[in-house]
Amino acid sequence: MIPLPPEFETVEAKLRARLITGHEASQAIFVARRRLGPPWHWKSWKAARKQVLGSACETCGAGKEAILYVQHTVRLPKISTYKELAKSDLAGRGVQPVDYSSIRQQMYAIRAAEEPEERDCCPKCSSLSIQYRKKAAAWICNSKSTGQYCAHVFTVPAKMAALTADQKKSIRRKKHQTWRNTILNRHDDWMRNAMLAWIGEMRVYLSLQHTKTLCKRCAFLEDMTDHKPCRLCGFAYPKTEQICPDCEQPDSDQRIIG
Ligand SMILES: [Zn+2]
Ligand SMILES: [Zn+2]
Ligand SMILES: [Zn+2]
Structure with missing residues (x-):
């Protein structure tokens, strides 16, 4: 009856497609909820309320003379409840955690696949931070790796196998993708299960299937006391x-x- 807010729909779709982690979903939902406020402040709530409000109190039968409310018979789903459920469910199933040794192997393979290029370096200290000076027609070493400037001046650089800046960037990108791919597909992402369950329950809650019309007095008795x-x-x-x-x-x- 009340549509799930688009923010929630997006988070759910991304979680299902494994494009975001459970933790990222939880942060997105936190931000969305802070912006939206509680459901009973939404415009869509006020519109839907008019449609489901009955003409008499379902507990005492008070009619038009009473102030009537739409009362949920279920509580607003709490995220903390679903977190606890998802955690204990995971503990009970003995799911495999992330295999770090496999990730390390993949990371190593990414580095090994990149062929280092022959690069110019300082013949004295082998540093790659050398600079050619046109005027002097010579190279100077800018390395400070030993604490003091090497400052060696030479005309023919030595060669060494080393990764270029682009190669290092590419390695970093591939390693990041590998890690990202791992955490998006991990089986022990209990937060993912918790957020999917919570969004599902919010959909049920917002459907207003589980509501009844109560007068002010009966709503108060039901909410605040254990009397009827x-x-x-x-x-x-x-x-x-x-x-x-x-x-x-x-x-x-x-x-x-x-
Ligand atoms: Zn009543
Ligand atoms: Zn040097
Ligand atoms: Zn009586």
């Missing part, structure tokens, strides 16, 4: 009792509220 009003005389008595202590009317409509 007698359908005949209105006397408030504990939910656990079956017969009104005032007029002895039996409560035939026993509903169990979770």
Whole structure:
């Protein structure tokens, strides 16, 4: 009835496609919820409320003369609940954690696949930070690796096999992709399960399937106390009792509220 906010839909789609991690989803939802506020502040809520609001209180039967509310019979899904559930579910299933030795092997293979180029270097200290000076028609070494400037001046550089800046960049990118791919597909991402479950429950909650119309007094009794009003005389008595202590009317409509 109330559509799931587009932010939530996007997070759910990305999680299902394994484009974001559970943690990233949780952060995105946090930001979206802070912006949206609670559902009962949404415009869509106010519109949907008009459609589901009945003409009488479902507990005491009070009609038009009463102020009527749409009351959920289920609580607003709490993320913390789904986190705990997902964590304990994972612990029970003995899921394989991320295989770090396999990642290290992949990382090593990425580096090994890149062929170092023959690069010019300082013949004295083998540093690659050398500079050609046109005026002097000679090279100077700018290396400071030993604490002091090498400053060696030479005309013919030595050669050494070394990765270029582009090669190093490419290696970094591939390693990052490997890591990203691993964490997006890990089986022990309990936060992913928690967020998917929570979004699913939010969809049910927002469908307003589990609501009823209550008058102000019955809504208060239900929310704030463990009492219910007698359908005949209105006397408030504990939910656990079956017969009104005032007029002895039996409560035939026993509903169990979770
Ligand atoms: Zn009522
Ligand atoms: Zn040098
Ligand atoms: Zn009664």
